[in-house]
Amino acid sequence: MAKQNRRQFVGTSAALLGAAGMRLPLWAQLAANGSSPGLPVLLGVDYYPDQTPESLWEEDARKISEAGLTNVRIAEFAWALMEPAEGRFDFAWLQRAVDILHRNNIAVILGTPSAAPPPWLTEKYPEVVEVNEKGEKLHPGGRRFTCPTNATYRRLSLVIATEMANRFRAHPGVVGWQIDNEFTLGSSPRCYCNYCRAGFQAWLRTKYGTLDKVNQIWGTNFWSQHYSDWAQIPVPLPSGGDPNPGLALDYGRYQSFANASSLGEQLAMLRKLCPKHFVTTNNIGVPYDQIDMRELYAKLDFVAFDNYPGFFEMILREQGQSGPQLSQGISSMIAMQHDFGRSILRKPFLIMEEQSGKAGQRTFSPQPAKGQVRLWSYQAIAHGAMGVNYFRWDTATFGAEEYWHGMLNHDRSKSPAFDEMLQTVKELKSLGPDFLRSEYEADVAVYFDYDCSWAVKIQPGHNKLTYAEQVTTWYGAASPSHTGVDLIGPGSDLTRYKIVFAPVVYVLSEAQAEKIRQYVRGGGIFVTNFRLGVKTESSQIIKQPLPGYLADVMGVTLEDYVPVYAQNPHVKFGETLGGAEVECGIWADILKPSTAEVLATYSSGQHSGKAAITANTFGKGKAVYVGADLHAPDLFRVLGTFAASAGVKRPIDVPMGVELTVRQSGSKRWMFVLNHNGEAQTINLPGTFKDAVSGESHSGATQIPAYGVLVLTT
Numbered sequence: 001m002a003k004q005n006r007r008q009f010v011g012t013s014a015a016l017l018g019a020a021g022m023r024l025p026l027w028a029q030l031a032a033n034g035s036s037p038g039l040p041v042l043l044g045v046d047y048y049p050d051q052t053p054e055s056l057w058e059e060d061a062r063k064i065s066e067a068g069l070t071n072v073r074i075a076e077f078a079w080a081l082m083e084p085a086e087g088r089f090d091f092a093w094l095q096r097a098v099d100i101l102h103r104n105n106i107a108v109i110l111g112t113p114s115a116a117p118p119p120w121l122t123e124k125y126p127e128v129v130e131v132n133e134k135g136e137k138l139h140p141g142g143r144r145f146t147c148p149t150n151a152t153y154r155r156l157s158l159v160i161a162t163e164m165a166n167r168f169r170a171h172p173g174v175v176g177w178q179i180d181n182e183f184t185l186g187s188s189p190r191c192y193c194n195y196c197r198a199g200f201q202a203w204l205r206t207k208y209g210t211l212d213k214v215n216q217i218w219g220t221n222f223w224s225q226h227y228s229d230w231a232q233i234p235v236p237l238p239s240g241g242d243p244n245p246g247l248a249l250d251y252g253r254y255q256s257f258a259n260a261s262s263l264g265e266q267l268a269m270l271r272k273l274c275p276k277h278f279v280t281t282n283n284i285g286v287p288y289d290q291i292d293m294r295e296l297y298a299k300l301d302f303v304a305f306d307n308y309p310g311f312f313e314m315i316l317r318e319q320g321q322s323g324p325q326l327s328q329g330i331s332s333m334i335a336m337q338h339d340f341g342r343s344i345l346r347k348p349f350l351i352m353e354e355q356s357g358k359a360g361q362r363t364f365s366p367q368p369a370k371g372q373v374r375l376w377s378y379q380a381i382a383h384g385a386m387g388v389n390y391f392r393w394d395t396a397t398f399g400a401e402e403y404w405h406g407m408l409n410h411d412r413s414k415s416p417a418f419d420e421m422l423q424t425v426k427e428l429k430s431l432g433p434d435f436l437r438s439e440y441e442a443d444v445a446v447y448f449d450y451d452c453s454w455a456v457k458i459q460p461g462h463n464k465l466t467y468a469e470q471v472t473t474w475y476g477a478a479s480p481s482h483t484g485v486d487l488i489g490p491g492s493d494l495t496r497y498k499i500v501f502a503p504v505v506y507v508l509s510e511a512q513a514e515k516i517r518q519y520v521r522g523g524g525i526f527v528t529n530f531r532l533g534v535k536t537e538s539s540q541i542i543k544q545p546l547p548g549y550l551a552d553v554m555g556v557t558l559e560d561y562v563p564v565y566a567q568n569p570h571v572k573f574g575e576t577l578g579g580a581e582v583e584c585g586i587w588a589d590i591l592k593p594s595t596a597e598v599l600a601t602y603s604s605g606q607h608s609g610k611a612a613i614t615a616n617t618f619g620k621g622k623a624v625y626v627g628a629d630l631h632a633p634d635l636f637r638v639l640g641t642f643a644a645s646a647g648v649k650r651p652i653d654v655p656m657g658v659e660l661t662v663r664q665s666g667s668k669r670w671m672f673v674l675n676h677n678g679e680a681q682t683i684n685l686p687g688t689f690k691d692a693v694s695g696e697s698h699s700g701a702t703q704i705p706a707y708g709v710l711v712l713t714t
């Protein structure tokens with residue numbers, strides 16, 4: 001039912017967007033035959049009529065329309081204006097804003113406002129305010145300071161969302177919904193209040209059934225933690241010693257569930273009241289979220305998230321990076337989020353907030369260089385986005401984000417990126433229906449598992465070991481192959497990939513191990529590293545020799561696992577890996593091969609001569625164990641060697657900091673050559689290609705300007 005009706009949305013929005021000057025054939029066709037994905041390309045801005053004098057709305061709508069934009073997202077922080085007192089609703093202003101936008105052929109995505117409650121709410125119901133990991137109650141005044149479990153807050157969130165839905169369900173200008181905004185993105189991503197404690201106890205009762213099971217699985221005989229009543233079970237607040245790791249991991253899962261089920265209440269209502277509208281939410285993306293995005297988006301129509309590459313630049317510069325290495329790092333961090341967004345539902349995704357200027361609250365990211373906003377838009381589309389919403393239209397002159405710059409400056413003059421946005425929108429519309437039908441294909445997968453992420457955070461083993469950094473580094477090592485990369489998880493089908501890279505698989509269930517076993521047996525190449533299979537999904541240490549369930553597949557057992565603090569051992573690569581001698585970083589798994597071949601050995605320290613990297617032929621495939629923590633360039637070499645052996649071939653050689661991403665439809669390919677460097681670069685093309693944007697032909701040595709884009713077709 002909902003599916004049929006969402007198809008009808010395509011028809012509606014095609015008319016809308018058509019009126020806005022978009023090209024129609026693909027959408028019209030999709031609407032006619034109902035073939036998925038059934039969603040159009042959206043090019044919009046995040047817009048705040050609630051923060052803008054009404055006298056400017058008409059002018060804004062006209063200019064947004066004249067810019068060629070098709071849609072806006074509005075109202076996600078406007079609760080206080082929509083419900084000025086409990087049960088008293090005022091949508092007249094929003095109606096006027098939506099009417100004006102609609103008259104100007106701008107489709108509207110409405111945001112439900114539960115990320116920031118009004119003061120009357122917290123004054124009347126102070127119990128809805130979140131408690132942080134130190135047990136301190138937060139204070140109203142910012143945003144994201146409410147409890148995800150609290151029934152009162154969830155009820156009031158649902159009430160305002162329902163009132164919005166009733167008011168706008170039939171408005172022809174509204175095409176879809178964003179529920180809430182940036183779940184868990186606050187000073188305390190998780191809540192530790194008494195409501196969450198009771199919610200956790202109820203969730204455990206559903207999950208485990210009996211207290212005996214909870215006691216057994218968590219091992220509560222340790223430190224006298226045996227629970228004789230569900231009500232005794234605590235949340236992981238400061239308690240004189242670290243919490244039980246099983247309890248702590250389950251608490252992370254519970255908090256994710258609490259947020260996702262809170263979203264689920266609004267979703268069920270919207271499906272009922274607004275069956276013609278799409279529904280999504282917006283988050284900051286992997287690996288920074290403290291919420292399982294796979295769980296959160298499971299029942300939504302598509303994935304949407306933020307893209308603020310300026311923050312990546314700040315992080316990488318603080319790590320001392322510069323030049324092409326920095327450009328490559330930024331490109332890779334953006335690409336990883338896009339690849340995750342696409343991989344969650346295996347569908348086109350939307351950038352709900354795309355950086356368009358300096359961004360930040362107290363401090364600001366760098367101003368995007370000339371060309372970067374266009375470059376990032378193309379990068380999103382290359383990785384499978386169906387659209388980009390630039391954040392934001394105008395720049396606020398008040399509030400905590402008054403320096404979060406938009407398309408208009410504080411004085412409403414054009415921002416430095418304004419004309420670039422105009423150009424980009426025009427260009428993207430010209431790519432045509434064939435292109436819109438094309439898909440991003442991946443030969444390579446990087447494995448990302450929230451259980452591993454949370455469990456490593458609970459017990460990193462070494463204060464410098466973070467799962468996010470490991471995954472980012474491994475993704476960064478895989479991406480220069482310039483063949484597609486999916487970011488997959490425990491539920492994913494491995495068999496579609498030539499090679500799977502899986503760093504720090506610290507938590508591994510027997511079922512997941514079996515999936516990996518079958519993948520390798522059938523011919524897959526599985527490459528992993530230290531801390532493999534240490535814990536079961538219950539967070540108990542595996543009772544078998546490490547790597548536990550996968551010992552047969554990897555063809556090794558561990559002699560020891562060693563956090564490294566000083567005198568980093570050296571690792572001597574064998575011939576297959578090029579023969580260099582490199583340094584081991586913060587961790588060394590000491591491998592004892594049973595059937596595996598040794599590809600590198602520790603060459604200094606007390607484990608000198610022992611195996612550091614092994615490869616095991618298992619069935620028709622291969623399982624590679626990288627026991628030593630390698631610095632990024634050495635890891636790149638090792639992973640590159642195995643990617644090549646798996647038959648993963650880069651389409652064209654490109655310089656560092658230049659990204660190559662391919663979309664294809666049948667035999668037709670669109671090669672996006674994206675120069676993330678601040679200097680022009682030269683690539684050598686093996687043949688003649690036509691640039692789908694400029695229409696120019698290129699062959700042989702071809703220059704691509706600083707932050708330039710080529711979309712090459714044959």
Ligand SMILES: [Zn+2]
Pocket residue numbers: 130131147148149150191192193194195196197
């Ligand atoms: Zn709570």
